[in-house]
Amino acid sequence: MFSAFDHKMMSRAIALAKKGRFTTAPNPNVGCVIVNNGQIVGEGFHYRAGLPHAEVFALRAAGDKARGATAYVTLEPCSHYGRTPPCALALIEAGISRVVCAMVDPNPKVAGNGVTLLQNAGVTVEVGLLEQDAKALNLGFIKAMQTGMPYVQLKMASSLDGRTALANGESKWITGPQARADVQHFRAQAGAILSTSATVIADDPSMNIRWQELPFYIQQQYPKSELRLPIRVIIDSQNRLSPDYQLFHLPGKTLLARCEQGDEVWPDSVTQLIISRTPDSSQLDLHELLQQLVKLGIYHIWVEAGAGLAGALVQNQLVDSFILYQAPKLMGAEARGVMNLPQLTAMGQVPNVSISDLRMVGTDIRITADIHSSYAPN
Amino acid sequence: MFSAFDHKMMSRAIALAKKGRFTTAPNPNVGCVIVNNGQIVGEGFHYRAGLPHAEVFALRAAGDKARGATAYVTLEPCSHYGRTPPCALALIEAGISRVVCAMVDPNPKVAGNGVTLLQNAGVTVEVGLLEQDAKALNLGFIKAMQTGMPYVQLKMASSLDGRTALANGESKWITGPQARADVQHFRAQAGAILSTSATVIADDPSMNIRWQELPFYIQQQYPKSELRLPIRVIIDSQNRLSPDYQLFHLPGKTLLARCEQGDEVWPDSVTQLIISRTPDSSQLDLHELLQQLVKLGIYHIWVEAGAGLAGALVQNQLVDSFILYQAPKLMGAEARGVMNLPQLTAMGQVPNVSISDLRMVGTDIRITADIHSSYAPN
Numbered sequence: 242m243f244s245a246f247d248h249k250m251m252s253r254a255i256a257l258a259k260k261g262r263f264t265t266a267p268n269p270n271v272g273c274v275i276v277n278n279g280q281i282v283g284e285g286f287h288y289r290a291g292l293p294h295a296e297v298f299a300l301r302a303a304g305d306k307a308r309g310a311t312a313y314v315t316l317e318p319c320s321h322y323g324r325t326p327p328c329a330l331a332l333i334e335a336g337i338s339r340v341v342c343a344m345v346d347p348n349p350k351v352a353g354n355g356v357t358l359l360q361n362a363g364v365t366v367e368v369g370l371l372e373q374d375a376k377a378l379n380l381g382f383i384k385a386m387q388t389g390m391p392y393v394q395l396k397m398a399s400s401l402d403g404r405t406a407l408a409n410g411e412s413k414w415i416t417g418p419q420a421r422a423d424v425q426h427f428r429a430q431a432g433a434i435l436s437t438s439a440t441v442i443a444d445d446p447s448m449n450i451r452w453q454e455l456p457f458y459i460q461q462q463y464p465k466s467e468l469r470l471p472i473r474v475i476i477d478s479q480n481r482l483s484p485d486y487q488l489f490h491l492p493g494k495t496l497l498a499r500c501e502q503g504d505e506v507w508p509d510s511v512t513q514l515i516i517s518r519t520p521d522s523s524q525l526d527l528h529e530l531l532q533q534l535v536k537l538g539i540y541h542i543w544v545e546a547g548a549g550l551a552g553a554l555v556q557n558q559l560v561d562s563f564i565l566y567q568a569p570k571l572m573g574a575e576a577r578g579v580m581n582l583p584q585l586t587a588m589g590q591v592p593n594v595s596i597s598d599l600r601m602v603g604t605d606i607r608i609t610a611d612i613h614s615s616y617a618p619n
Numbered sequence: 620m621f622s623a624f625d626h627k628m629m630s631r632a633i634a635l636a637k638k639g640r641f642t643t644a645p646n647p648n649v650g651c652v653i654v655n656n657g658q659i660v661g662e663g664f665h666y667r668a669g670l671p672h673a674e675v676f677a678l679r680a681a682g683d684k685a686r687g688a689t690a691y692v693t694l695e696p697c698s699h700y701g702r703t704p705p706c707a708l709a710l711i712e713a714g715i716s717r718v719v720c721a722m723v724d725p726n727p728k729v730a731g732n733g734v735t736l737l738q739n740a741g742v743t744v745e746v747g748l749l750e751q752d753a754k755a756l757n758l759g760f761i762k763a764m765q766t767g768m769p770y771v772q773l774k775m776a777s778s779l780d781g782r783t784a785l786a787n788g789e790s791k792w793i794t795g796p797q798a799r800a801d802v803q804h805f806r807a808q809a810g811a812i813l814s815t816s817a818t819v820i821a822d823d824p825s826m827n828i829r830w831q832e833l834p835f836y837i838q839q840q841y842p843k844s845e846l847r848l849p850i851r852v853i854i855d856s857q858n859r860l861s862p863d864y865q866l867f868h869l870p871g872k873t874l875l876a877r878c879e880q881g882d883e884v885w886p887d888s889v890t891q892l893i894i895s896r897t898p899d900s901s902q903l904d905l906h907e908l909l910q911q912l913v914k915l916g917i918y919h920i921w922v923e924a925g926a927g928l929a930g931a932l933v934q935n936q937l938v939d940s941f942i943l944y945q946a947p948k949l950m951g952a953e954a955r956g957v958m959n960l961p962q963l964t965a966m967g968q969v970p971n972v973s974i975s976d977l978r979m980v981g982t983d984i985r986i987t988a989d990i991h992s993s994y995a996p997n
Contacts, residue, residue, distance in 0.1 A: 401943060401972070401986060402957045403781020411966055548952055555949060565779060569972045569988060571933060573960025574926055579780045582951025588789055594779070594947045599977065599984060606977060606986065608779060610947060 243341070243370045250274050250281075250313040251343060251371045257286040257295070258315045258378050263459065264289045264469045266432045267538035269316060269382040273299040275337070277310035289469070294319065296328040300335045308336035315375045317345045317368070320354040329358040339365040343375030348386040381432060381541025384561070390528075391535050394431070395544045395551055395563035396424060397579050401606075404576035405548065410443075412577075419603025420566045424545075425454045427564065431471045431543035433496075433534060438477040440546050441486050448473045448488050448545065472539060474498060476550065478518070478525040484508065496537075498530050527557055552581035555592055560612050562597075567606040621719070621748045628652050628659075628691040629721055629748045635664040635673070636693045636756050641837065642667045642847045644810045645916035647694060647760040651677040653715070655688035667847070672697065674706040678713045686714035693753045695723045695746070698732040707736040717743040721753030726764040759810060759919025762939070768906075769913050772809070773922045773929055773941035774802060775957050779984075782954035783926065788821075790955075797981025798944045802923075803832045805942065809849045809921035811874075811912060816855040818924050819864050826851045826866050826923065850917060852876060854928065856896070856903035862886065874915075876908050905935055930959035933970055938990050940975075945984040 243251075257272030265287050273295035275283035283306070285298025296318055300307050318328035318340065332340060340359055345352040345368055356366045376383060381392040398416045399405050406412030428434055434448050452465040470493035475482065480503045489495055495511045497503075500518050507513070514533060519526045534542065544554065554560045565579075585591060598609035621629075629652075636650030643665050651673035653661035661684070663676025674696055678685050690696075696706035696718065710718060718737055723730040723746055734744045754761060759770040776794045777783050784790030806812055812826050830843040848871035853860065858881045867873055873889045875881075878896050885891070892911060897904045912920065922932065932938045943957075963969060976987035 399781065400969070401781070401988070403777065403779070407963050407966065407969075409964055411964070414966075552951060567986075569974050571958055571960065571970045571972065571990075573930060573958055573963065574956025575960065575962040578952025580949055580951055582949065582953065584953040585785050585951065586787055586789070588785065588792075591778070591785075592949045594949065596947050596979065596982070596984065599979060601974065601977060604974070606974065606984075608945075608984065610779070 243367070246279070247313070247341060247370055250276055250311075251315070251341065252374075253281075253284075254295075254313045254315050255343070255371060255374050255378065257284055258375075260462065261287050261289075262378070263429050263463060264467070266290075266469060266471075267382070267540055269379040271295040271314065271316045271378075273315070274313045275299045275303045275307055275310050276313065277303070277306045277308075282306035282310060291324055293325055294328050297325065297331055300331055300337075303335070309338050310336075311339040311341065312337045313341045313370075315343045315378060317342045317352070317355040318359065319346070320358045321351065327355070327358070329355040333359065333362040333364060337364060339367070341367045341370055343370055344368070344372045346386075347379070347383040380561070385535045385540035389532060389535055390559075391432070391531050391540050391542045392562075393435075393531065393542045393544060393554060393560050394427070395554065395560050396427065396566075397551060397563060398566040398568070399579040400570040400572040400576070401567050402571050402573070403579050404572035405579050406577045407572065408575050408577065410577075415568045415570070416566045416605045417568065417603040420568075420605040420607065422454050422456070423566075423602050423607065425451060426456060426459070428471055428543055428545075429455060429459070429468065430541070432539040432541045433472040433474045433543070435474045435476070435542050435544045435546065435550075437546045437550050438475060438479070438481045439549065441475060441477075441482060441488065443547075445486050446488060446545075447491055448475075449491050449493065470494075471543070472496060474514075474530075474534065474539075474542070476525055476530070476546075478523075484511070496534075498525060500525055524553070527553060527559055531559060548578055548581045551579070555580065555612065556582055562609065562611045563594075565608045565610070566602065567608065569604055569606075621745070624657070625691070625719060625748055628654055628689075629693070629719065630752075631659075631662070632673075632691045632693050633721070633749060633752050633756065635662055636753075638840065639665050639667075640756070641807050641841060642845065644668075644847060644849075645760070645918055647757040649673040649692065649694045649756075651693070652691045653677045653681045653685055653688050654691070655681070655684045655686075660684035660688060669702055671703055672706050675703065675709055678709055678715075681713070687716050688714075689717040689719065690715045691719045691748075693721045693756060695720045695730070695733040696737065697724070698736045699729065705733070705736070707733040711737065711740040711742060715742060717745070719745045719748055721748055722746070722750045724764075725757070725761040758939070763913045763918040767910060767913055768937075769810070769909050769918050769920050770940075771813075771909065771920045771922060771932060771938050772805070773932065773938050774805065774944075775929060775941060776944040776946070777957040778948040778950040778954070779945050780949050780951070781957050782950035783957050784955045785950065786953050786955065788955075793946045793948070794944045794983045795946065795981040798946075798983040798985065800832050800834070801944075801980050801985065803829060804834060804837070806849060806921055806923075807833060807837070807846065808919070810917040810919045811850040811852045811921070813852045813854070813920050813922045813924065813928075815924045815928050816853060816857070816859045817927065819853060819860060819866065821925075823864050824866065824923075825869055826853075827869050827871065848872075849921070850874060852892075852908075852912065852917075852920070854903055854908070856901075862889070874912075876903060878903055902931070905931060905937055909937060926956055926959045929957070933958065933990065934960055940987065940989045941972075943986045943988070944980065945986065947982055947984075
């Protein structure tokens with residue numbers, strides 16, 4: 242149904258879409274290629290919320306050559322007036338005769354509206370080319386549109402035998418510098434970095450993007466001033482934090498997730514977000530927190546915390562995937578574990594995962610895995 | 620100094636040597652290629668103790684064409700009369716004019732004797748081509764000859780977070796069928812499989828090679844009757860074992876390492892080996908046990924036991940390398956750890972390892988690593 246040429250063009254549109262992955266949040270990554278008579282006449286990708294969509298950049302580049310051309314778009318063109326007019330209309334007005342989209346709009350309430358708008362104007366529309374690759378571009382956006390919950394990615398670091406710190410707490414620099422730089426790269430793509438007051442009190446971390454530690458190809462693409470900073474979300478259910486910690490004074494916004502408003506004086510970049518306690522325990526309701534974050538336009542969450550939050554999120558089936566760095570060390574069974582889970586009594590209760598990527602990062606191992614018990618985009 | 624052709628021929632000799640790795644123990648793996656006028660005229664490898672050495676097979680195949688030829692041998696030709704006459708003499712008598720060896724004899728007391736014998740007869744000898752690859756053929760043999768201690772390889776299996784069993788002990792089938800078949804492949808190359816009475820009592824394991832579970836290429840090369848069975852060495856320092864367990868009745872020999880002779884009636888294939896207790900504890904002296912095993916011709920030991928023996932061996936710096944299978948599961952910090960080590964108080968005390976191989980085996984991860992605190996062949 243789709244030709245080899247169609248595949249090649251959609252691959253190119255996906256590659257273009259990826260160029261926005263450090264900047265577009267909360268908007269999705271989208272790429273567009275316009276082809277007339279076998280020649281690429283225009284290309285574009287979405288760069289940042291508020292700026293034009295991918296299709297508009299591509300149509301501008303194509304000019305008159307858009308007439309009678311095919312547009313390859315990684316996501317169904319929008320049909321609604323938002324910050325910009327609907328792209329489906331722009332494609333019709335430019336005279337595009339065929340639109341190939343990788344996937345429909347993930348929001349079930351609007352999915353297909355763009356396709357219908359195009360078809361009613363006589364444009365041929367084909368959907369589903371390289372759909373899996375296109376979905377991988379926007380895991381957070383798609384999950385949020387379909388379920389109201391964010392895509393949650395857990396970062397963990399341990400020794401080969403699953404330990405994060407000696408029994409006395411000593412742990413500094415378990416993983417090597419390449420793994421720490423790799424973490425910067427993931428942080429920069431997330432909508433928010435989620436951590437806890439326990440981690441802040443223990444380590445006084447920055448939870449920041451350090452531009453100078455990003456890979457050179459990202460530095461080239463994004464001047465320091467252009468890089469979007471993920472929001473820091475710090476769970477502080479006992480109001481243990483004060484404005485003294487460094488992360489509250491670094492560039493970027495911080496949300497302090499608490500169960501009661503505190504009366505400390507916070508910098509303007511810090512907002513207290515009040516979340517209920519769970520009925521059965523005195524813990525902050527993680528499900529409600531994540532729902533609230535989606536309402537704030539945070540769809541993809543990168544978690545960097547201790548064994549407690551990691552275990553609570555997994556136990557509540559709120560984690561979609563994790564990245565586990567393993568340092569080439571053995572720390573022994575007396576040392577601290579990487580994930581607290583309730584005491585299980587049968588192997589059938591153990592969370593199964595599937596490993597999607599395995600590689601060395603410097604001298605450390607990096608394991609990427611999906612957790613099955615949680616949501617998986619369909 | 621060595622030509623590309625020399626490299627190619629030595630690579631071939633190393634590939635030949637590998638064909639013996641399931642059968643030659645306690646003898647080393649050796650391969651030989653004889654080349655006359657740019658043509659391979661004879662090849663051979665050592666197959667089993669008592670059968671001729673690699674050079675003899677290659678010379679037989681070469682016949683008259685050995686005169687004036689070059690012999691590529693992965694190990695210095697022997698100069699002593701053992702079960703077979705010295706290979707250096709056989710090479711001289713056949714009229715070989717040049718010998719290239721990858722490495723000298725690892726026994727410092729005889730290293731170079733074969734080279735001298737050849738040189739005194741006017742043969743050109745060159746040493747050191749692909750030496751590291753040749754050493755990898757005989758890790759156990761080399762370490763035993765140089766230090767009197769065996770090469771110890773630890774097998775471990777855990778979840779991604781370093782757990783072997785739930786707190787109540789439930790653990791059956793942590794890893795998948797491909798990883799279990801992979802274990803068979805390593806067992807078959809070892810001189811002995813080392814385990815403990817605790818493991819025997821808990822699991823009543825076979826600690827055996829199951830020919831039908833070996834990879835097809837090994838089955839093709841070795842009919843079931845030809846395969847060498849590694850010796851089972853079971854540490855039973857409290858004389859807790861009785862002849863009721865299945866492994867005492869399976870094909871192959873078993874050594875029962877104890878601190879006192881027991882008066883049970885054992886099958887003929889079972890021998891009690893008496894080892895001292897350590898002065899400072901009541902534990903069986905692992906160092907003495909390993910020394911004794913070398914004296915019995917066991918140079919390469921594959922350890923399959925629990926967190927106790929694994930930790931004790933690492934702590935005593937007796938482990939050279941390990942293979943850790945990680946199943947795609949998370950079991951939580953309450954579950955049992957993979958290695959017991961004494962409680963460490965500073966990260967500087969943590970055993971560092973270097974990862975030499977990382978791959979998927981079925982749905983499990985396999986990590987191969989060397990431990991630095993232990994012996995490394997020079």
